[in-house]
């Protein structure tokens with residue numbers, strides 16, 4: 001596999017380019033929003049702001065590909081993303097998967113393999129079927145937009161029975177389709193360890209996983225352990241300073257690069273243009289640096305000040321995304337030969 005599914009169809013590994021590996025456009029909750037009208041959800045204004053920012057990311061900052069990890073549980077709505085992205089000169093990779101820290105909705109219980117409805121229907125788990133079909137057939141209501149990555153979560157509750165089911169569906173979909181798995185973790189619970197343990201026990205190749213939100217940690221031993229085991233880590237919340245300040249994030253990343261880990265790290269912001277959970281006015285006031293330009297405007301200059309090389313930056317932002325998204329070592333080598341210095 002050396003192509004990657006995007007909003008506008010598959011692209012070749014050579015077209016992936018400089019990539020933000022964990023972002024969001026919007027995080028919503030349709031049921032809540034039908035009943036609690038959010039005063040800040042002004043579609044025209046949000047679309048205008050997002051289009052301007054995404055266009056500038058490409059034209060001014062050289063970002064070519066934006067991976068939107070908004071999945072079910074975060075209000076995934078790809079037809080709306082398609083409308084928003086009209087005319088935006090960026091590749092957008094969309095995801096399948098499920099965002100929940102603990103439980104799945106009742107629908108998945110009644111339709112589970114042993115559920116009231118599911119056991120009468122037989123066949124594969126609806127969750128697994130959804131993941132696979134999002135990747136192979138296309139996401140409903142989109143005219144065939146296919147997901148390019150699977151996103152799953154663990155947080156304070158660990159891998160609960162429902163999450164175990166999500167993980168099983170993700171593992172099977174990964175094996176069947178070859179797309180990678182990208183995770184949410186809470187570093188205070190070192191969830192990366194449990195995730196790797198689960199993946200190993202269930203036959204998931206760690207090389208095809210990104211342990212997300214690892215950049216919330218400054219524990220070099222923990223981070224190196226995750227990479228030594230084979231996973232990529234996501235230093236993917238630059239700007240989210242209410243969790244950890246950017247100076248600490250940059251210092252930690254620079255240390256890992258100095259110790260030779262450039263080939264195992266992806267970088268991103270986990271930012272968005274609208275979230276019902278932390279709305280734009282709140283973000284503007286309390287976390288003003290959390291936006292999609294933060295890496296270009298602040299993080300890269302700070303890394304250079306700490307002696308990080310252009311090749312290390314290119315490795316993280318261009319080469320590693322090819323390896324993660326395609327899993328194709330030959331394609332990655334070809335891109336690396338083109339973009340890295342001699």
Ligand SMILES: [Zn+2]
Nearest residue numbers: 022023069270
């Ligand atoms: Zn995220």
